[in-house]
Amino acid sequence: MLAYSVQRLLHGLVIILLVCVATFMVLRLVPACPIEFLTGGEDARIGREVIAAIHARWGLDRPWHEQFLVWLNNMLRGNWGESIVRMGVPVRHMVVEAAQVTATLTGISIAIAVLIAIPSGIIGGARRNSFFDYLLTFGATLGIAIPNFWFALMAIAIFALTLRWLPPFGIRSWEGFILPVLVLATNEMAIFARVMRGSILEVLGQDYIRTAHAKGLAETAVVVRHAARNALLSVVTVIGFRIAFILSGTIAVEVIFAIPGIGRLFMDSIFRLDYQVVQTIVLIMVVLVVVVNLITDLIYAYIDPRIRVA
Amino acid sequence: MQRVTVSPREGSELWQAWRRFRCNRLALVGAVFIILLCLIAIFADVVAPYGYTQIFRGMRGVGPSWEHPLGFDHLGRDLLSRVIFGTRVAIIVGLSASLLTALIGVIIGAIAGYCGGWVDGVLSRITDTVMAFPLFVLLVLLSAMLGPSLPNTIMIISLTGWTRIARVVRAEVLSLKEQDFIIAAHALGGRSSWIIWRHIMPNVLAPVIVLTSLGVGTMIILEATLSFFGLGIPAPAPSWGGILAHGRPFILMFPHISIAPGVMIVLIVLAFNFFGDGLRDALDPRLKKA
Numbered sequence A: 001m002l003a004y005s006v007q008r009l010l011h012g013l014v015i016i017l018l019v020c021v022a023t024f025m026v027l028r029l030v031p032a033c034p035i036e037f038l039t040g041g042e043d044a045r046i047g048r049e050v051i052a053a054i055h056a057r058w059g060l061d062r063p064w065h066e067q068f069l070v071w072l073n074n075m076l077r078g079n080w081g082e083s084i085v086r087m088g089v090p091v092r093h094m095v096v097e098a099a100q101v102t103a104t105l106t107g108i109s110i111a112i113a114v115l116i117a118i119p120s121g122i123i124g125g126a127r128r129n130s131f132f133d134y135l136l137t138f139g140a141t142l143g144i145a146i147p148n149f150w151f152a153l154m155a156i157a158i159f160a161l162t163l164r165w166l167p168p169f170g171i172r173s174w175e176g177f178i179l180p181v182l183v184l185a186t187n188e189m190a191i192f193a194r195v196m197r198g199s200i201l202e203v204l205g206q207d208y209i210r211t212a213h214a215k216g217l218a219e220t221a222v223v224v225r226h227a228a229r230n231a232l233l234s235v236v237t238v239i240g241f242r243i244a245f246i247l248s249g250t251i252a253v254e255v256i257f258a259i260p261g262i263g264r265l266f267m268d269s270i271f272r273l274d275y276q277v278v279q280t281i282v283l284i285m286v287v288l289v290v291v292v293n294l295i296t297d298l299i300y301a302y303i304d305p306r307i308r309v310a
Numbered sequence B: 001m002q003r004v005t006v007s008p009r010e011g012s013e014l015w016q017a018w019r020r021f022r023c024n025r026l027a028l029v030g031a032v033f034i035i036l037l038c039l040i041a042i043f044a045d046v047v048a049p050y051g052y053t054q055i056f057r058g059m060r061g062v063g064p065s066w067e068h069p070l071g072f073d074h075l076g077r078d079l080l081s082r083v084i085f086g087t088r089v090a091i092i093v094g095l096s097a098s099l100l101t102a103l104i105g106v107i108i109g110a111i112a113g114y115c116g117g118w119v120d121g122v123l124s125r126i127t128d129t130v131m132a133f134p135l136f137v138l139l140v141l142l143s144a145m146l147g148p149s150l151p152n153t154i155m156i157i158s159l160t161g162w163t164r165i166a167r168v169v170r171a172e173v174l175s176l177k178e179q180d181f182i183i184a185a186h187a188l189g190g191r192s193s194w195i196i197w198r199h200i201m202p203n204v205l206a207p208v209i210v211l212t213s214l215g216v217g218t219m220i221i222l223e224a225t226l227s228f229f230g231l232g233i234p235a236p237a238p239s240w241g242g243i244l245a246h247g248r249p250f251i252l253m254f255p256h257i258s259i260a261p262g263v264m265i266v267l268i269v270l271a272f273n274f275f276g277d278g279l280r281d282a283l284d285p286r287l288k289k290a
Helices: A002-029 A034-039 A048-057 A064-076 A091-126 A131-145 A148-162 A174-204 A207-214 A219-244 A246-256 A262-271 A275-303 A305-309 B013-023 B025-042 B079-115 B117-132 B135-146 B150-161 B163-176 B180-187 B192-228 B240-250 B255-283 B285-289
Strands: none
Touching: A002 A064, A002 A275, A002 B117, A002 B135, A034 A048, A064 A275, A091 A131, A091 A174, A091 A219, A091 A246, A091 A262, A091 A275, A131 A174, A131 B255, A148 A174, A148 A246, A148 B192, A148 B240, A148 B255, A174 A219, A174 A246, A207 A219, A219 A246, A219 A275, A246 A262, A246 B135, A262 A275, A262 B135, A275 B117, A275 B135, B013 B025, B013 B255, B025 B079, B025 B255, B079 B117, B079 B150, B079 B163, B079 B192, B079 B240, B079 B255, B117 B163, B135 B150, B135 B192, B150 B192, B163 B192, B180 B192, B192 B240, B192 B255, B240 B255
């Protein structure tokens, strides 16, 4: 088990490093420079020496590998650097502030999604082909097919414009959270409910469930105590990965609802090529993914010894 | 031993797969809808009542009427025509990105599985690395690097989407290459490339086809999302995501602009998902768990 854990940990570190290198390279290959956004580009009335001095200030005149190593070294020491575009604002400050907003938003959304999706997935799977099951499958299929940026637009059109119940943008009051949470939670709910239902169906087909029935247990007891417990593992894995990959989902929602979270910070920073900010956000996201991956790998290996050997 | 024969005879595997597929009504509806959209995409010039850049003066944001069933966009262009031409973009991106994805996935998966050793190690780490990126983050980064255009959009989506196929193909090849008929082919002096092409490929075809068809919907959503952020198909080309992007600033004034393209995205994604589910049940029921 120890050897397996060390091997998985090393793989994780390699992946984190590769992702950092890839992000760094891709950013430098963009045919533009963040300093242009500060000085106004070609037609600016700023002397060449000044521009060169700004480049030197940010170390952009040094070779790529040197820039990367300096950045990596600083990150390892806990120094996240400063934003180029926002001229010296500490990246840590920007990212932590935005992360709190995103964490609140996704925390509420995922909690709501789990509370609704898991019981409905269990009921749908246990009462297969019932009216409720059809409704659930239909809803989940639709929830996966609807792109969340369009759902967000429609939610604004319906609840903010037509019904005038909620504010269309911003999170100045708690009411501003309702629409973004609705959009995010719907998407997650569809995924969780589908996985939960499939997982319950699979478990219900196994021998020990028949045994539980045979010894005279009530249907509810079989489903809740025997089936649901074992079926939960795969759902928990999916929930973990959805949290780790949450940025893919929140970018659109944060941009549309004007929420100052990580997703919007990422989009703003990439459009203005704020190297440090983009690199830091990607690094945090990848560490999150690798940690979730590591935990699930180890849990599965702990439960099923065959995995460790292979 | 070949799993896929060219002419579907009674009792052949392809024929049986078709019989299983035929029973799935949702999958059939999906297939018919996809064919319909392909026809619309091919004959968009004939089907669309107006050009997609034709501007009607004084009609900015005017709502639906009998002559213009979907109304006008923020510049006074006929929305129905733009949505029809948008079908072309969605179908082109969806299909070509899926094919390219399958190609990359199969090549990388087959090489990793067949060669093993350090080649497998390197390719598997690359696969893991691409998988560890939040998908949309990687798409945005690549699109910022390459700039928005139709071919670039197809390339970016393919470069990020091949990992699942590569993993499945690698696992299949790993288990296949230990089997007797492959060892026999080696013993007969077959070259590796020939063995991969002639003996291994036909056996990994089914899962690849299934995964590819299930992925088309995602590809279309990704294209729409990229275009929505101005990172996909550049204006004035009518991509559904692009139309939604233009509708967004006017969502409180002209909400009708944002309805039709979104409905089309949902319908086409549902159609491809139903079709893919049907194919999976018909061709490779083992994948159902994944």
